[in-house]
Amino acid sequence: MKHFETHRARFERAQVACATRECWSPFPDMPAKYPDSAAAQALGLAAFRAHLGGAGDKSFVLDQPGGVGEQGEEVSPYTRQKLGIVYPQADPNTLFDAATRAIGSWSGATVDTRIGVLMEVVDRLYQGHLFEITQAVMHTTGQSFNMAYAGSGVNALDRAIETLVYAHQAQHAVAPQARWERQFGSAHIALEKTYRLVPRGVAVCFSCASFPTWNAWPSMMASLATGNAVIVKPHPATVLPMAISVCVFRQVLQAAGFDPNLVTLAIDSTAEPIGKLLVKHPKTAMVDFTGSVQFGQWVERNAHPALSFTETAGCNTVLLESVDDLDAVLRSLATTLCLFSAQMCTSPQNIYVPASGVRTPDGLVGFADVGERLATAVATLTREPAKAALILAAVQSEQTLALLKHMQAQGGQRGEVLLAPKPYAHPEFPQARTSTPLMLRVSKTERDLYGQERFGPISFVIACDDAADALAQATRDVREFGGLTAFVYSTDESYIDQAQLAYAQAGAQLTINLTGAMPLNFAAAYSDYHVTGLNPAGNAALTHLAFVANRFCVSQSRRPARAKQKTEPN
Amino acid sequence: MKHFETHRARFERAQVACATRECWSPFPDMPAKYPDSAAAQALGLAAFRAHLGGAGDKSFVLDQPGGVGEQGEEVSPYTRQKLGIVYPQADPNTLFDAATRAIGSWSGATVDTRIGVLMEVVDRLYQGHLFEITQAVMHTTGQSFNMAYAGSGVNALDRAIETLVYAHQAQHAVAPQARWERQFGSAHIALEKTYRLVPRGVAVCFSCASFPTWNAWPSMMASLATGNAVIVKPHPATVLPMAISVCVFRQVLQAAGFDPNLVTLAIDSTAEPIGKLLVKHPKTAMVDFTGSVQFGQWVERNAHPALSFTETAGCNTVLLESVDDLDAVLRSLATTLCLFSAQMCTSPQNIYVPASGVRTPDGLVGFADVGERLATAVATLTREPAKAALILAAVQSEQTLALLKHMQAQGGQRGEVLLAPKPYAHPEFPQARTSTPLMLRVSKTERDLYGQERFGPISFVIACDDAADALAQATRDVREFGGLTAFVYSTDESYIDQAQLAYAQAGAQLTINLTGAMPLNFAAAYSDYHVTGLNPAGNAALTHLAFVANRFCVSQSRRPARAKQKTEPN
DSSP states (O other), X not given: OHHHHHHHHHHHHHHHHHHHOOOOOSSOSSGGGSTTHHXXXXXXXXXXXXXXXXXXXXXXXXXXXXXXXXXXXXXXXXXXXXXXXXXXXXXXXXXXXXXXXXXXXXXHSOHXXXXXXXXHHHHHHHHHHHHHHHHHHHHHHOOOHHHHHIIIIIHHHHHHXXXXXXXXXXXXXXXXXXXXXXXXXXXXXXXXXXXXXXXOOEEEEEEOXXXXXXXXXXXXXXXXXXXXXXXXXXXXXXXXXXXXXXXXXXXXXXXXXXXXXXXXXXXXXXXXOOHHHHHTOTTXXXXXXXXXXXXXXXXXXXXXTSEEEEEOOOOXXXXXXBOSXXXXXXXXHHHHHHGGGGOSTTOOOEEEEETTOEEETTEEEOHHHHHHHHHHHHHHHHHSHHHHHHHHOOOSOHHHHHHHHHHHHHHHHHSEEEEOOOOOOOSSOTTOOOOXXXXXXXXXXXXXXXXXXXXXXXXXXXXXXXXXXHHHHXXXXXXXXXXXXXXXXXXXXXXXXXXXXXXXXXXXXXXXXXXXXXXXXXXXXXXXXXXXXXXXXBSOOBXXXXXXXXXXXXXXXXXXXXXXXXXXXX | OHHHHHHHHHHHHHHHHHHHOOOOOSSOSSGGGSTTHHHHHHHHHHXXXXXXXXXSOEEOOOOOSOEEEEEOOOBOTTTOSBOOEEEEEEOHHHHHHHHHHHHHHHHHSOHHHHHHHHHHHHHHHHHXXXXXXXXXHHHHHOXXXXXXXXXXXXXXXXXXXXXXXXXXHHHHTSOSEEEEEEEETTEEEEEEEEEEEEEOOEEEEEEOSSSHHHXXXXXXXXXXXXXXXXXXXXXXXXXXXXXXXHHHHHHHHHHTXXXXXXXXXXXXXXSSOOHHHHHTOTTEEEEEEESOHHHHHHHHHHOTTSEEEEEOOOOOEEEEOBOSOHHHHHHHHHHHHHGGGGOSTTOOOEEEEETTOEEETTEEEOHHHHHHHHHHHHHXXXXXXXXXXXXXXXOSOHHHHHHHHHHHHHHHHHSEEEEOOOOOOOSSOTTOOOOOOEEEEEETTOHHHHSSOOOSSEEEEEEESSHHHHHHHHHHHHHHHOOSEEEEEOSOHHXXXXXXXXXXXXXXXXXXXXXXXSOTTOOXXXXXOBOOSSSTTBSOOBTSHHHHTTSEEEEEEEEEOSSSOOOOOO
């Protein structure tokens, strides 16, 4: 309970934020505002560099059981050099056994004890490891320094705290004990009842290559706060941020008197994946998965009897119906299409425009014009390498470059290439894997091209019959192919009303008429729900009660009351 | 909101009961205490009789769409006569379409409006139909009049109200709107956010042959309160209680201005079941299932992408370690073994006893003695037909009689028959399908005999090495084969502590050292959790947040704030 008291004020403030969903964070939103930032950044960079191998591989020190070898294949998207880090590979059965043993005293602790320890983990990540993780995220995912700090750092920590708030709420909704008395005929029965929160067991948490912490931290918190253990299975391309995280969890748990094997790391390789084995392991009680649609759907179908919580991907849609300031809209859209080279599950991809064009105060701007002006806005944003580096950052995977090439060819045959991708020279990392965006113009019949997530900086401007058709088409695509976010521009309130209803039912989180400094797809912890669970883009949301309430069960026991007991003949 | 105001005091009292889990009900627990009971009972009996066919079949009037024929095969376990009621069979596609259309205005209503309407349904069932349903339950399930009134009547209504409390809590945990403001660089961003609760869609609710309302009413309430529609699929042997229920839901919904097709009835026959078709229907969003282990497991495995909430069956276990008053314990056990001929998912079945016997203040009572004295207690309870009728009631299905015969033969070969079953003459219904219990004594190695639910009045007294072995064996059987309830008798507090922990982890709801007037397996709404979800006996519990929280999703929309908006250049 010591830790809970230490962090009580912060936790209670987070509870208020979750209830009001107003803007709040205990953390500064920019690296420069971090306390003693320059020194902290230097320390973080040094800590990151200390992990790296030189000529040979360097072993990542993780004192967990079951070691059977070492494995590591990470390559920095910025340097295209191997990180040279090898992580201990563990025998899964040993990890499951150790995790199962670790649950006992942890699940026996009070809810507030667990949440206090996990708030301490959050604080330790922030105080001791934030810039180390920022560097680790950069050099695995390709994120920019600022995004790695904010999106994969403080905002991910906020999502973790948010999850603890709901875990607290769901568990405290169960009374710990009761006294129950009634008559049965002439007999008076008085029972003492005890209600125990029983964790489901061992959770397997898959983290993804491009944005590992943002989903994994809250998933880990959801399972741990409700008394379970977690085995973390990172994507082999992006291990380091999660390996550091696992170490911090283990250190804090152990220092608090709990078994560090509540959190372990399971490593695999691209050549020999162990994901399916972990999902189907008889001791797996829950699976949290962030990653590809294909594996996510396999998890949803095959996890039983384990519960699954998935976030995959889909078609994030934009509707351009009518605007007050087309340039402002196109600038915002262009920025968001470029942000981290659209390697975010919230990046927009499909832009639906009436064939007649977009209504503006200066009259109709034709469909072709709109596409070209958007392409120009994107080109303008990415022309200067220094500016491009800040916004596009690097491309995580070689596969994305191959996909860009393939889609450019397809798009050229079946529509028109509005903007062709090309590498840009990153000013700081000349070897960086980079690409400016590919933009395609297609007719709405090319559904097999745009009807799935095309991961990376790829977007489609799609001609629709009219505004109503654009809304119908976009929301149908979301329902059928999945979609996390959606963006509507309209000056017509009745169109907005229709769009709100249609997108609510399709289950994409909608942003309306937003322009300006905020990235359109920015999702704020405590305020923005991420994923609805209503379409194929995932079955779980960050964060509400359903994300935590089923991670524990209630076992009760009852017996005749020992004090105050009236006994009557029966 | 009219209905919510009408029922506000009752609802708020139920919220208190769920929080404290103390004893409460707005309803009298015995038929005689019902207001103007004799008249109400007579009216209920008349209403029931009005449903019955005479020489020919009588059509049950249910004005729902998609009619394609009529179907009915119910036989009263009391009279062994056909009820002669035929129900409208509907084309499932038509029902799904009608249910989907009905969701719109219902899900658009406020949470309190929906809960008010459903509290009105509860009140209408209680005020207008309770004794009609009591008779319908008797003459389909074989329950006694008192049990049908209490267990399938008022206690089931309590479970329905309880579910509404949690549906209220889970939905009100989501703020309806927020104002969110922060700086992005030099720009101030202010957003209005709206959070909509979006139902998952159409739920299919399976009700079982022996206890239809107790699970189905709360399941229906859980889905409806969160904005969904429900198609009720009753077991073909026990349709009438649910058909009456469906009518009441529809009448109240329609009177409140909503589409009655939010609740419809899907009928099938034993010869042509439609359960799998309903579960796999593309419009099925959720499945609530109560019934056999076999079909329940099929539902859990195959419902995806629909969510499943199951309650099936398992081995309910009894541990006899040491007692203060063996006769009192055996009397209580005997009563509970007889109650409704053990056709309850909470009925005990497997009684684990140390081979050395049970410790009592008068010394050890040997294993053989314990079994014989328990058999004698059961025989004594059921000797007088009038008394037997009150407690054993009737046997729902002919299959149960066949199973009794089969298990008696098996038990005689592999153990010893402690008590042989035989029909008893029901004083009121001479044709009633009845049986006194079968009790078998076996060694613990006969796991294939006792290691599953043997539905009906069948129990096993099982010799274990010692007290520790009895606990280990019993909880292992629960973990492996499922179990909803467990009963421990011990005067040793350290043994009780071990049993509490082991059963909590195995996931059976435990009753300790209970004797006296209360049936051991009585589960009280607002206080006793029913099913944990931790073992194969079901994945859902009545009722906590997890039973309702995932039946709706949150779709948000956000847009620049229209008032108080500061605009700064970006």
